[in-house]
Amino acid sequence: MRFGPLVFLSAFFALSLSWCGLVLTPQIQLGRAVQETNSVAKSDLYPQERPGLARQGLQVYRANGCAYCHSQQVQQNGTLVDVVLTDAGKNSNTLAEAVNASLHTNFNAVGLAGGLPKPLLRETTMEEASSLTAVIKKAGGNSEMHLDPTGPDIERSWGKRRTVAQDFLYDSPVMPGSQRVGPDLANVGLRLPDLNWQLIHLYAPRAQVQGSPMPRYPFLFEKRKIGSELSADALHLPQEFAPADGYEIVPKPEAKALVAYLLSLRADTPLYEAPLTPPPARPAATNAPATNAPAK
Amino acid sequence: MNATGITSPAGNTISTSEIDESCRVPLFTLFVSAAVWAVIASVFGLIASIKFHDPNFLASCSWLTYGRVHPLATNALLYGFAMQAGLGVAIWIIARTSQAKVVQPWLISFGGQLWNLGLTVGAVGILAGDTTGFENLEMPRYAVVFLFLGYLLIAFFSLFTLHNRKEPVLNPSQWFLLAALFWFPWIYFTANYLLLSHTPVRGIVQAIVAWWYSGNLNLVWFGLVGLAVVFHFIQEFMNRELYNRQLVWFTFWTIILFASWSGIPHSAPAPAWIPALSTVGTVLTAVTVLSVMMNICATCGHGCSQKENPPPGKFIAFGTMAFAVSWLMNVVSAIPGVSAYTNLTWFTVAQWQLNIFGFIGMAVFGAIYYIVPQVTGIEWPCLKSPRRHFWLAAIGIILIALPLAIGGLVEGVNWHNPQVSNVDVAKTALNFLRVSTIGELLILLGNLLLLGNLTVLSVRYYQKHFVPAYREATAELKPVEAKP
Numbered sequence: 001m002r003f004g005p006l007v008f009l010s011a012f013f014a015l016s017l018s019w020c021g022l023v024l025t026p027q028i029q030l031g032r033a034v035q036e037t038n039s040v041a042k043s044d045l046y047p048q049e050r051p052g053l054a055r056q057g058l059q060v061y062r063a064n065g066c067a068y069c070h071s072q073q074v075q076q077n078g079t080l081v082d083v084v085l086t087d088a089g090k091n092s093n094t095l096a097e098a099v100n101a102s103l104h105t106n107f108n109a110v111g112l113a114g115g116l117p118k119p120l121l122r123e124t125t126m127e128e129a130s131s132l133t134a135v136i137k138k139a140g141g142n143s144e145m146h147l148d149p150t151g152p153d154i155e156r157s158w159g160k161r162r163t164v165a166q167d168f169l170y171d172s173p174v175m176p177g178s179q180r181v182g183p184d185l186a187n188v189g190l191r192l193p194d195l196n197w198q199l200i201h202l203y204a205p206r207a208q209v210q211g212s213p214m215p216r217y218p219f220l221f222e223k224r225k226i227g228s229e230l231s232a233d234a235l236h237l238p239q240e241f242a243p244a245d246g247y248e249i250v251p252k253p254e255a256k257a258l259v260a261y262l263l264s265l266r267a268d269t270p271l272y273e274a275p276l277t278p279p280p281a282r283p284a285a286t287n288a289p290a291t292n293a294p295a296k
Numbered sequence: 297m298n299a300t301g302i303t304s305p306a307g308n309t310i311s312t313s314e315i316d317e318s319c320r321v322p323l324f325t326l327f328v329s330a331a332v333w334a335v336i337a338s339v340f341g342l343i344a345s346i347k348f349h350d351p352n353f354l355a356s357c358s359w360l361t362y363g364r365v366h367p368l369a370t371n372a373l374l375y376g377f378a379m380q381a382g383l384g385v386a387i388w389i390i391a392r393t394s395q396a397k398v399v400q401p402w403l404i405s406f407g408g409q410l411w412n413l414g415l416t417v418g419a420v421g422i423l424a425g426d427t428t429g430f431e432n433l434e435m436p437r438y439a440v441v442f443l444f445l446g447y448l449l450i451a452f453f454s455l456f457t458l459h460n461r462k463e464p465v466l467n468p469s470q471w472f473l474l475a476a477l478f479w480f481p482w483i484y485f486t487a488n489y490l491l492l493s494h495t496p497v498r499g500i501v502q503a504i505v506a507w508w509y510s511g512n513l514n515l516v517w518f519g520l521v522g523l524a525v526v527f528h529f530i531q532e533f534m535n536r537e538l539y540n541r542q543l544v545w546f547t548f549w550t551i552i553l554f555a556s557w558s559g560i561p562h563s564a565p566a567p568a569w570i571p572a573l574s575t576v577g578t579v580l581t582a583v584t585v586l587s588v589m590m591n592i593c594a595t596c597g598h599g600c601s602q603k604e605n606p607p608p609g610k611f612i613a614f615g616t617m618a619f620a621v622s623w624l625m626n627v628v629s630a631i632p633g634v635s636a637y638t639n640l641t642w643f644t645v646a647q648w649q650l651n652i653f654g655f656i657g658m659a660v661f662g663a664i665y666y667i668v669p670q671v672t673g674i675e676w677p678c679l680k681s682p683r684r685h686f687w688l689a690a691i692g693i694i695l696i697a698l699p700l701a702i703g704g705l706v707e708g709v710n711w712h713n714p715q716v717s718n719v720d721v722a723k724t725a726l727n728f729l730r731v732s733t734i735g736e737l738l739i740l741l742g743n744l745l746l747l748g749n750l751t752v753l754s755v756r757y758y759q760k761h762f763v764p765a766y767r768e769a770t771a772e773l774k775p776v777e778a779k780p
Contacts, residue, residue: 003464003465003466004458004459004464004466004474007466007470007471007474007475007548008474008475008478010475010548010549010552011474011475011478011479011552012478014549014552014553014556015479015482015483015512015552015556017553017556018508018512018556018557018577019482019486021557021573022504022508022557022559022560022570022573022574023486023490023504023505023508026501026504026505026566026567026570027490027497027501029567030498030499030500030501030504030566030567031497031498031499031501032498033498033499062427062428062429063364063425063426063427064358064361064363064364064425065361065362065363065364065366065367065427066363067363067429067431068362068363068366068367069362069363071563071640073563073564073565073640075563075636152711152712152713152714153711155714156711156714156718162565163565164565165499165500165565165566165567166499167565168499168500168502168503168565169498169499169500170499171499172496172498172502173428173429173430173491173496173502174429174499174500174502174503175429175430175503176500176503176564176565177640178431178561178640178644179640179641179642179644179645180640180641180707180711181722181725182718182722183718205351209718209719210719211719211723212351212719212722213348213351213719213722213723213726214351215347215351215352215355215361215362216351216352216355216356217355217361218355218356219356219357219358219361
């Protein structure tokens, strides 16, 4: 019964199955993925290719194994929905009755129609929000839903929404990481957009974060004698970490590239599979391509 | 135990000593190199671990930054030690159970040397910053070529040896080894071709392929080889057949069908069906653990506990327990509710270490301690050292896996509480990591013990076989010289 060919064919069959399932099918589904439309600013495409320096920085990130301590996978538990009334319609009395019946509130027509846009429901589920918007629409009004992704990672401000396949489209190698010795970096460019902060942090992490367990990366910097005057890109280090008098610390091209890459990490574009409502105060933030030049 | 030899049907009988002799050359290459890589892995593992005591330890040298030392340690452990020693044991098991001499031992040995050349080149590449960025696949492209060719040579002639077997029906260890020998080239070629060729797959598919490869390597390849070793030696030590062959066949199928889907974490930023399928496959491997443990318990019966277990048996028993624990950890941490807390933490590292070192490593150590004296005909120089090595390795791996598993859970709970700052979460986990440094140190000592023993044994073998031969050759000249 158990002859060689049978064992071989069993293994062949099982491995083909797994290969088709987890290599071939994902490649068919995702291998030819193209840019996707920003689901709010419809004229924008996402993602944009990272700028050249950031692409070099990805290679510095790879070579020094940053991914062994930092993941790039923001997790999301769910989405909370706010319903905001934007237009009370022609007959605000009908609308007020309908809303009151639905929400067990006691709005009057004038109160409801005044001061638009007016939030009606906060942090509710998609089902409740949809039923309310349906009621409003039936009564002739108009409303918007605001989507807020939730979860511990998002509360830690590691990201605005969960990380999706699209965020890695132009990266090679893709390094989503497997460990969180340090914080997630999927949106470090949004969270810590200061170029100088990043450079000093790479040179001496403890100069920026008290008690940080991150190692220093002095080999990405050059220590050199100050010439006639301090170099333009010399680091301004606190006393404790500063080099001896007469010397300055200047980032090497690798350090600049790595920081350019880190600053290009900002995956906050609303997408069909990961919707969110961009904060109204700074609409520009979501319209900008994810690969903008480092914010100054 | 079973050193008396295999009674084979009359005709072209091949004695056990002839089979052992044919194993000698490839096994010498594979075992000594594996011991060297085990030491290298634990030295770099120790360096990586010390960096958690003081992040500035060796930080100013780019070659020794954590992000290079750590992947080197894991690659040396995976490919240098566990896989190489596993292949050596596999060759011996295949030759013994097939009652056939190893085909082309020198070419297998050459394959082993190619493998080691690839590893050395790759290790230097990783330290120089040429890593590929894919976990478990860090070896750069120029090293992969040697590794792949080396493996093909080893596997091809091992399969040839299997082909020359006396009995057409394969026994359980042989099923596992046949499947494993065939499995690796496929997954290794797929992963390297799709990730490191000039036109790699795009976007997240890269990460999916790398995860698929890791799952297939860590669970399927090492699972198949590790269980082949465990099953073979349990039969050999207990001097009886496995309790239920049908159940072993079932185990075999569950590994190749279910474990081959594992590896893609629940957190993966990919379409949900991919991690979901992977989770289903991983959870179903619980059946594998159950079937293996049932079979082994029934085979050993009361025999296990009553006899004083010699060191090789101790190693195998520990490996079996580590297999059950680590695979169950893998199952539990794949369940979505749990994986939110265990994934991306040290828990996964604990599971990985327990699987690779606790299960495969220990099983292979036991096999080496049993095989080498038989193949060379020389006892271990220090008879107590296998026992000492066992305790060092066993306590070492427990001191790594236990603190990291607990630390990982604490870390996972802390990451879920946004009130705890990033630095505080990392610092809490550091305390557990620091305990694991002691484990790394013990394992290093154990590995040094094995390497030392193998070296002394090789010297003695040389003295026993080459020196007399040399003397004989020179002695004949004397009378000739004396006459004139």
